[in-house]
Amino acid sequence: MAKPAPKKPAKKSAITKPRTAADIERSVARQLTRAELIDELNKDLAKEFQALVQYVQHAAAMTGPQYDAIKAELVVHSNEEHAHAISLADQIDFLGGVPGVDVARALISPDSKVMLEQDLDGELDAIARYRERIAQAEMLQEYGLRRALEDILIVEEEHARDLQDALSL
Numbered sequence: 142m143a144k145p146a147p148k149k150p151a152k153k154s155a156i157t158k159p160r161t162a163a164d165i166e167r168s169v170a171r172q173l174t175r176a177e178l179i180d181e182l183n184k185d186l187a188k189e190f191q192a193l194v195q196y197v198q199h200a201a202a203m204t205g206p207q208y209d210a211i212k213a214e215l216v217v218h219s220n221e222e223h224a225h226a227i228s229l230a231d232q233i234d235f236l237g238g239v240p241g242v243d244v245a246r247a248l249i250s251p252d253s254k255v256m257l258e259q260d261l262d263g264e265l266d267a268i269a270r271y272r273e274r275i276a277q278a279e280m281l282q283e284y285g286l287r288r289a290l291e292d293i294l295i296v297e298e299e300h301a302r303d304l305q306d307a308l309s310l
């Protein structure tokens with residue numbers, strides 16, 4: 142009878158590392174607290190204020206007839222970022238936090254295409270942040286917050302698509 146082939150050593154994968162019950166328990170213990178969630182939401186709020194300011198500046202400063210349609214769209218985006226800021230500030234207050242007034246630094250450029258790229262980077266960052274924040278709201282069973290964040294996320298995804306279209310990406 143042929144000898145069974147020697148067993149290959151199990152491949153170690155950094156990604157699919159087996160999780161023990163203790164690992165899972167530790168990760169639950171690492172869940173963020175309500176206070177930490179409020180801090181994260183205040184950072185999101187500062188970036189909404191940035192987006193609002195940046196869109197106002199870019200809509201006014203962008204030059205070239207090929208940018209007429211997107212300039213009008215940037216004014217709409219600015220108003221929507223304002224609405225997001227109001228929603229986040231309300232949610233922070235509901236959670237027992239103090240809504241901040243910090244404004245993250247707005248980006249400007251003398252080049253209209255670069256402005257659109259700056260705006261798109263901001264939207265992609267917002268999409269990633271709100272996806273994470275929705276998962277955190279779910280974890281803390283803050284379902285009203287999750288709903289408010291989902292509504293914001295849908296609009297950020299529309300913003301990203303508008304900018305990608307304008308950049309012909």
Ligand SMILES: [Fe+2]
Nearest residue numbers: 189221222225
């Ligand atoms: Fe926004």
Ligand SMILES: [Fe+2]
Nearest residue numbers: 264296297300
């Ligand atoms: Fe946006």
